[in-house]
Amino acid sequence: MSNKNIVNPYEVKGKVDYNGLIHEFGLEKIDEKVLNRIQNHTRDLHQMLKRGIIFAHRDLNWILDEYEKGNKFFLYTGCGPSGPIHLGHLQMWYFTKWLQDKFDCELYFQFTDDEKFLYKNLSYEEIQKWTEENMLDVIAIGFNPKKTHFIIDTKHAGLLYPEAIKIAKKITFSTIKSSFGFTDSNNIGSIFYTSMQAVPAILPSVLKKKNVPCLIPLGVDQDPHFRIARDVFPKLGFYKPAILHKLMFPSLTGMNNVMSSSKGSVLITARDSPSEVKKKINKYAFSGGQATMEEHKKKGGNPEIDVSFQYLKHFFEESDERLNQLEKDYTSGKISTGEMKYYTIEKINQFLKEHQKRRESAKSKISKYFLKY
Amino acid sequence: MSNKNIVNPYEVKGKVDYNGLIHEFGLEKIDEKVLNRIQNHTRDLHQMLKRGIIFAHRDLNWILDEYEKGNKFFLYTGCGPSGPIHLGHLQMWYFTKWLQDKFDCELYFQFTDDEKFLYKNLSYEEIQKWTEENMLDVIAIGFNPKKTHFIIDTKHAGLLYPEAIKIAKKITFSTIKSSFGFTDSNNIGSIFYTSMQAVPAILPSVLKKKNVPCLIPLGVDQDPHFRIARDVFPKLGFYKPAILHKLMFPSLTGMNNVMSSSKGSVLITARDSPSEVKKKINKYAFSGGQATMEEHKKKGGNPEIDVSFQYLKHFFEESDERLNQLEKDYTSGKISTGEMKYYTIEKINQFLKEHQKRRESAKSKISKYFLKY
Numbered sequence: 001m002s003n004k005n006i007v008n009p010y011e012v013k014g015k016v017d018y019n020g021l022i023h024e025f026g027l028e029k030i031d032e033k034v035l036n037r038i039q040n041h042t043r044d045l046h047q048m049l050k051r052g053i054i055f056a057h058r059d060l061n062w063i064l065d066e067y068e069k070g071n072k073f074f075l076y077t078g079c080g081p082s083g084p085i086h087l088g089h090l091q092m093w094y095f096t097k098w099l100q101d102k103f104d105c106e107l108y109f110q111f112t113d114d115e116k117f118l119y120k121n122l123s124y125e126e127i128q129k130w131t132e133e134n135m136l137d138v139i140a141i142g143f144n145p146k147k148t149h150f151i152i153d154t155k156h157a158g159l160l161y162p163e164a165i166k167i168a169k170k171i172t173f174s175t176i177k178s179s180f181g182f183t184d185s186n187n188i189g190s191i192f193y194t195s196m197q198a199v200p201a202i203l204p205s206v207l208k209k210k211n212v213p214c215l216i217p218l219g220v221d222q223d224p225h226f227r228i229a230r231d232v233f234p235k236l237g238f239y240k241p242a243i244l245h246k247l248m249f250p251s252l253t254g255m256n257n258v259m260s261s262s263k264g265s266v267l268i269t270a271r272d273s274p275s276e277v278k279k280k281i282n283k284y285a286f287s288g289g290q291a292t293m294e295e296h297k298k299k300g301g302n303p304e305i306d307v308s309f310q311y312l313k314h315f316f317e318e319s320d321e322r323l324n325q326l327e328k329d330y331t332s333g334k335i336s337t338g339e340m341k342y343y344t345i346e347k348i349n350q351f352l353k354e355h356q357k358r359r360e361s362a363k364s365k366i367s368k369y370f371l372k373y
Numbered sequence: 374m375s376n377k378n379i380v381n382p383y384e385v386k387g388k389v390d391y392n393g394l395i396h397e398f399g400l401e402k403i404d405e406k407v408l409n410r411i412q413n414h415t416r417d418l419h420q421m422l423k424r425g426i427i428f429a430h431r432d433l434n435w436i437l438d439e440y441e442k443g444n445k446f447f448l449y450t451g452c453g454p455s456g457p458i459h460l461g462h463l464q465m466w467y468f469t470k471w472l473q474d475k476f477d478c479e480l481y482f483q484f485t486d487d488e489k490f491l492y493k494n495l496s497y498e499e500i501q502k503w504t505e506e507n508m509l510d511v512i513a514i515g516f517n518p519k520k521t522h523f524i525i526d527t528k529h530a531g532l533l534y535p536e537a538i539k540i541a542k543k544i545t546f547s548t549i550k551s552s553f554g555f556t557d558s559n560n561i562g563s564i565f566y567t568s569m570q571a572v573p574a575i576l577p578s579v580l581k582k583k584n585v586p587c588l589i590p591l592g593v594d595q596d597p598h599f600r601i602a603r604d605v606f607p608k609l610g611f612y613k614p615a616i617l618h619k620l621m622f623p624s625l626t627g628m629n630n631v632m633s634s635s636k637g638s639v640l641i642t643a644r645d646s647p648s649e650v651k652k653k654i655n656k657y658a659f660s661g662g663q664a665t666m667e668e669h670k671k672k673g674g675n676p677e678i679d680v681s682f683q684y685l686k687h688f689f690e691e692s693d694e695r696l697n698q699l700e701k702d703y704t705s706g707k708i709s710t711g712e713m714k715y716y717t718i719e720k721i722n723q724f725l726k727e728h729q730k731r732r733e734s735a736k737s738k739i740s741k742y743f744l745k746y
Contacts, residue, residue: 158528161531162497165562173559183546184545185546187546188568189538191546
């Protein structure tokens with residue numbers, strides 16, 4: 001275990017070994033069989049499912065069993081508001097919208113402003129500003145407004161805290177230490193916090209006074225929170241939530257890092273202008289191509305490490321046919337890194353243009369999304 | 374430091390060395406000078422002040438300075454609802470009422486139902502039942518209903534939690550370990566909890582958006598919570614609260630233990646009938662007298678260790694003259710332990726009769742006392 005992955009909500013170190021993670025975390029791989037089960041209900045499959053970007057799960061078969069028995073699940077995902085929304089967030093949430101549309105689900109969307117305040121060197125006011133900002137992007141995703149409920153931890157604390165202490169009573173600091181790599185120097189709010197993140201997974205069950213199945217789509221770094229929560233919930237009489245695990249979204253500078261606001265790395269944000277996107281991709285996106293054009297034409301490029309191609313694969317190219325063609329042509333050297341970048345810039349900008357348009361009209365809608373109770 | 378006192382909210386071990394505690398905790402002794410300052414405003418002095426039952430303080434001179442400048446303080450005290458109210462609670466709260474009456478103060482009264490749930494082997498529902506029960510006793514004390522505000526941690530979490538995380542961000546687990554004797558096996562709710570207990574000391578300042586001085590009368594075992602909080606508040610721009618420290622109320626079985634619902638010891642509760650009080654005092658109250666009546670008449674008794682006398686001294690005998698006479702007569706052997714018990718039973722029963730009468734009409738008033746915000 002000397003090569004153990006460091007993948008938790010507070011640290012993702014180096015190149016993630018996803019197969020190792022499946023073993024370490026005890027996840028199930030997304031396979032043909034479970035994809036077929038999903039497709040029975042959704043007709044088509046989202047590109048992230050087909051391409052293994054959603055690569056693992058917990059209890060997905062159980063949640064489909066329940067669904068097929070007429071016991072509908074709700075979705076729960078969230079946002080840690082400490083900076084601008086970037087492509088990694090958008091990818092996760094547009095996939096969540098696809099799930100909501102296909103399964104016609106309620107969605108509980110948590111803004112973990114307490115978490116970000118407790119973990120970041122930012123003031124309470126700065127975090128509140130980012131929470132407002134980020135809510136606009138979440139609204140712009142286009143979730144069903146009648147079935148989407150925002151939970152803002154500090155604003156909904158009256159609802160969350162009484163449930164969080166029931167969870168917290170069953171979690172020792174030893175567990176937190178081993179799950180998140182904490183020490184005695186961590187602040188006591190950050191130590192408690194995982195109980196607050198657990199609550200939305202049972203909140204509809206609490207409010208409706210009957211058990212409702214929950215499906216959580218998340219970036220795999222968030223799994224440790226729910227690994228702990230899943231141990232606790234049955235002791236309190238609740239279902240364990242099912243989980244869908246997404247690969248980490250790659251950093252511009254290469255596949256060995258993840259796009260993250262925590263790392264001071266270059267982000268492509270939801271509010272970037274077309275020229276900013278162009279500049280960032282052209283300047284930073286790691287190339288899988290050869291040193292010279294001639295060499296590239298002769299030997300071809302490596303799409304596995306070409307960040308532009310990977311962005312298309314992870315999310316921005318919906319057509320499998322087109323993606324396969326790009327892969328073939330890049331591998332053979334028929335198309336250059338420059339051409340790959342050009343195409344990727346076009347795809348991202350086209351996507352952001354629509355997103356930004358919807359974002360403009362989001363402000364007046366915020367309070368409509370707040371969970372009422 | 375091998376004889377270090379173990380005195381914290383979660384453990385009070387053996388006979389407390391109060392002078393040692395003043396040194397260890399860094400408290401100031403209640404002396405003539407500060408008593409005179411109080412008396413300037415209150416005309417008379419409560420028996421607990423005159424007799425050194427309120428034995429120490431923090432920053433009482435500061436709070437009187439502010440008061441004399443016209444900057445009124447508010448009072449903050451509380452109740453951990455996990456069992457019946459006993460004489461130790463009543464003593465603390467009737468003294469608090471005296472302070473409220475004399476200084477015409479607002480009082481914030483916290484019910485720490487989250488704390489008790491997190492620390493005790495009791496269900497959430499049992500704790501809620503005790504909270505309701507205990508509120509009746511607090512109302513029966515007779516606090517000014519226009520100036521008394523109940524804070525129930527789980528019900529007011531929407532107000533408390535956003536402030537608690539600001540405090541929690543500045544407290545490490547190391548601090549908690551050394552203050553409360555915790556280990557990695559403590560649950561993460563109990564580790565966070567001290568931040569919730571800190572909030573009422575700044576809540577009026579938060580709500581009024583200006584600093585308001587706070588005075589906290591408490592049993593000295595609660596001091597560690599506020600020793601931590603006092604370190605944090607100035608970093609957040611708030612005053613440190615002043616504190617009045619009460620001796621622990623003695624157990625029936627002797628001065629080497631304290632009356633506490635945690636210890637499974639025999640309690641005299643606020644709801645005991647006259648015959649229950651009589652039975653408990655007669656059966657359990659440790660006697661400072663001699664083995665036989667004859668010996669007692671010859672050698673006299675020791676009021677320092679006679680629990681009945683100590684109950685009178687700690688609270689139930691208001692008249693200093695009468696108390697001094699009892700002390701003299703017991704020391705000389707003129708009155709027996711039986712007579713001392715008889716008198717103590719009368720005094721306690723008389724007191725509880727009035728309390729219980731007021732308690733009967735308390736139920737309909739509960740919600741009026743809840744802090745509105």
